[in-house]
Amino acid sequence: MSDPVLNEDQRDALQEVANLAMGQAATRLATLLDTFIELSVPRVRVVAVRDAANMLRDMTGIDEPVTAVRQGFRSDIKGEALVICRSGSIAQLCALVNDPYVGSTYEAVSQEELVYDVANILTGACVSCILDQLGRTPVFSAPGLLGASMSLDSVFQANVLAWEVALLVEVNFALEDQSFRAHLVMLMTEDSIRHMNEALDALLSSL
Amino acid sequence: MSLPIVIADDSLLARKVLTKALPPEWDVEIAYASNGGEALELYRAGKASVMFLDLTMPGMTGFQVLEALQHEDLNTFVIVVSADVQPMAQARVRSLGAIAFIAKPVTPEALLPILKEYGLYV
Numbered sequence: 001m002s003d004p005v006l007n008e009d010q011r012d013a014l015q016e017v018a019n020l021a022m023g024q025a026a027t028r029l030a031t032l033l034d035t036f037i038e039l040s041v042p043r044v045r046v047v048a049v050r051d052a053a054n055m056l057r058d059m060t061g062i063d064e065p066v067t068a069v070r071q072g073f074r075s076d077i078k079g080e081a082l083v084i085c086r087s088g089s090i091a092q093l094c095a096l097v098n099d100p101y102v103g104s105t106y107e108a109v110s111q112e113e114l115v116y117d118v119a120n121i122l123t124g125a126c127v128s129c130i131l132d133q134l135g136r137t138p139v140f141s142a143p144g145l146l147g148a149s150m151s152l153d154s155v156f157q158a159n160v161l162a163w164e165v166a167l168l169v170e171v172n173f174a175l176e177d178q179s180f181r182a183h184l185v186m187l188m189t190e191d192s193i194r195h196m197n198e199a200l201d202a203l204l205s206s207l
Numbered sequence: 208m209s210l211p212i213v214i215a216d217d218s219l220l221a222r223k224v225l226t227k228a229l230p231p232e233w234d235v236e237i238a239y240a241s242n243g244g245e246a247l248e249l250y251r252a253g254k255a256s257v258m259f260l261d262l263t264m265p266g267m268t269g270f271q272v273l274e275a276l277q278h279e280d281l282n283t284f285v286i287v288v289s290a291d292v293q294p295m296a297q298a299r300v301r302s303l304g305a306i307a308f309i310a311k312p313v314t315p316e317a318l319l320p321i322l323k324e325y326g327l328y329v
Contacts, residue, residue: 009219016218019263020311023290036295041217041265207223 006193010200011044014130014169017203018042021129022171025184028121029173033096038174045168046193052166052185053156056084059170060183064088065149069119072141073127077134077195079163079188081127083119085181087149090115092179112145119143122184126171130186134199163187167196209236210327211254215246215272216261216288221311225259225288228313233328243267247275255283257327260305262289262296273303284325288313 006014019042026037047055057063067087072080085093090111097114120143131138146155156166171184188196212235216222222239229235238254240246244267249255262269269287276285287300290311297308307321322328 012218013220016220019218019221020290023292023311026291027293030293030295036293039263039291041263204220207220207227 005046006044006197006200009204010197013200013204014196015042015044017130017133017200018044018126018169018171020133021126022173024129025122025125025171026173028125029118032117032121033093033175035096036176038176038178040172040174042172043168043170045170047166047168049156049163049166049187052168052187053152055168056156056170056183056185057152059168060172060181062086062152062183066152066155067115067148068146068150068155069115069123069143070146071119071123071127071143073123073131073138074141075131075136075138077131077136077138077188077192077199079167079186079192081123082146082155082185082187083115083122084152084155084183084185085115085118089180093118093175096175112148116143116145118182122171122173122182126184127186130169134196134203136199163189165190165193167193209234210256211236211238212257212259213238213240213246213249213255214259215240215243215249215264215269216259217241217264218261221261221288224311225313228315228318230315230319230322230328233322243269243272243275246272250276250283251279257284257286260285260287262287262291262300270299270303273300273305277304284327286318286321 030037065087066084069083070080166187169186174181214222214225238249242264260269281304285305286307287305288309292310309317
């Protein structure tokens with residue numbers, strides 16, 4: 001089977017589609033956190049899952065322990081979205097949000113809740129908006145914590161994630177002072193990437 | 208004489224969508240820029256009576272282009288076209304001298320009233 005790859009026009013289109021999605025997600029996150037979210041250009045790469053950790057490390061500069069939340073999505077384009085952030089930065093995020101996260105006796109639980117909230121917003125808005133622009137309506141499974149303090153390498157272990165290929169749509173949300181960054185990555189099967197290629201071609205030829 | 212306009216966006220798809228949203232009868236000469244630096248060069252070459260400007264671009268962002276234009280004479284109508292629809296982003300570009308903010312994906316319906324308001328298209 002040949003490697004599913006994106007040609008230059010498809011990559012450009014997916015990047016712009018992701019850019020629109022990122023704007024939607026950022027607006028919701030800005031509302032939740034009552035702050036301005038700095039956006040950068042989303043980056044799109046197709047890699048084997050075994051190479052994903054290295055690629056993401058190069059793209060983000062992360063080498064500290066991370067917290068990762070996973071959420072599956074299904075349509076004919078299906079896969080899993082991961083929201084990854086540095087575990088050490090979550091306390092700073094909590095400090096931004098008032099009750100019930102700050103000063104709570106259940107601080108550990110609350111931090112986890114906040115990470116879930118952030119991940120849910122990013123995944124929901126981003127994945128829905130991307131697939132919506134490609135004419136799909138995804139069904140989401142419940143989000144789950146992949147790990148609270150793990151290395152990037154263990155996030156992308158093949159026995160943990162069922163996907164062979166990662167479409168790395170790296171979308172980067174940062175607080176203005178850069179104290180917190182979240183990265184969203186979409187993992188998909190090769191079949192799904194082919195469906196996505198067709199959807200991108202259809203979008204391009206409609207113009 | 209055709210009105211010189213610049214469409215600045217790093218995405219080919221976005222440049223196409225915007226071009227398609229322009230009024231078909233509008234007599235313009237379009238120059239394209241795929242980053243902020245190119246947009247400024249086109250402005251300095253007198254090719255931007257109107258500039259459609261994306262915010263998130265690699266290298267020089269749309270915010271930085273607006274800041275640079277303020278240090279020159281800002282002799283252009285800048286319409287920001289962006290996916291970053293946070294209220295604070297909209298306020299920021301207006302304070303930097305943009306005449307309008309349009310959310311992506313841009314439509315003819317969103318564009319036309321702005322062009323008319325500023326007498327750019329009648």
